[in-house]
Each structure stands twice: as C-alpha cells, then as structure tokens.
Amino acid sequence: MSAHGHVDMGHTVAGWTGTTLALLGTTGAGAALCAAWAPGIWLGLALVAVAGLVTWLLHLAGWGKPSGPRPESEWDWRVRDTTARTGHANCLGCRAAGPRRAAAGALGARPVVSLSAGDGGS
Numbered sequence: 001m002s003a004h005g006h007v008d009m010g011h012t013v014a015g016w017t018g019t020t021l022a023l024l025g026t027t028g029a030g031a032a033l034c035a036a037w038a039p040g041i042w043l044g045l046a047l048v049a050v051a052g053l054v055t056w057l058l059h060l061a062g063w064g065k066p067s068g069p070r071p072e073s074e075w076d077w078r079v080r081d082t083t084a085r086t087g088h089a090n091c092l093g094c095r096a097a098g099p100r101r102a103a104a105g106a107l108g109a110r111p112v113v114s115l116s117a118g119d120g121g122s
Contacts, residue, residue, distance in 0.1 A: 007069075011077040014064035018055030022048050059093050060084060067091050 025047030032040025058064060062080045066088035074081075087094035 008072075008075050010065060011075075012058075012064050013077060014055050014058035016077065017058060017063075018051045021051035021054060025051060056093050056096070060097055064093070 025044045027044070028047060029041050029044025032038075032044055055064070062082055062084035064084065065074075065081060066083070067090050073079075084094075087097065
C-alpha cells in the first residue's frame with residue numbers, strides 16, 4: 001500500500017511523457033527569463049505546447065487512460081488501453097479528435113493489453 005492508499009493514481013506513459021516535457025519547457029523558459037534571453041523563453045513555452053500535443057497523441061494511441069478510475073489490473077503504467085482507437089465516452093481528448101472517435105467511445109467495452117514480460121503486470 002502506498003502513502004496515498006489503495007487508489008489508481010493514473011500513472012501512464014502519456015502522463016509521464018507530457019509531464020517531463022512540460023517540466024523541461026518551464027525550466028528552460030524560467031532559466032531563459034533569468035538570463036534575459038527572449039528566444040529561450042519562447043523555446044521553453046513552445047516545448048510546453050509540444051508537451052500538451054504529445055500527451056494528447058499518446059492518449060489517442062492508447063498510452064493514456066480513460067476518464068475515471070480504472071480496474072486494479074490496469075493500474076500499472078505499462079498497460080495499454082486498446083479501446084483508445086475508438087475513443088472513450090465523456091473524454092475531452094477523444095472528442096477533440098473528431099466526432100466519430102467520441103461517438104464510438106460510448107459503445108465498447110475495455111479490453112486491456114499488458115506489456116510486462118510475463119510477470120503478471122507487476
């Protein structure tokens with residue numbers, strides 16, 4: 001059990017990648033601000049925007065998670081959500097990808113694929 005209790009913290013490849021890129025972008029923009037280097041500020045802010053785009057694309061590719069809590073078997077960050085191709089119901093990211101994707105999300109179940117090396121996803 002973690003310090004947060006027995007809950008789904010939502011750790012995903014999309015989440016970690018986007019957070020890392022955004023952290024690098026804000027750090028770079030902040031350092032450029034301290035150095036009074038205007039192009040560096042814009043480069044850092046551009047990296048923050050890229051972080052949002054990369055996170056969204058990874059979510060659409062199945063490396064994110066749908067809205068709400070997931071079953072415990074899907075808590076590991078290496079578990080890919082195979083229903084992302086058709087979209088998730090009530091998901092802003094999926095709705096932004098187009099009407100077909102958002103409408104299809106309301107129909108299907110959620111099969112799961114684990115990328116762990118045969119150790120049961122641990």
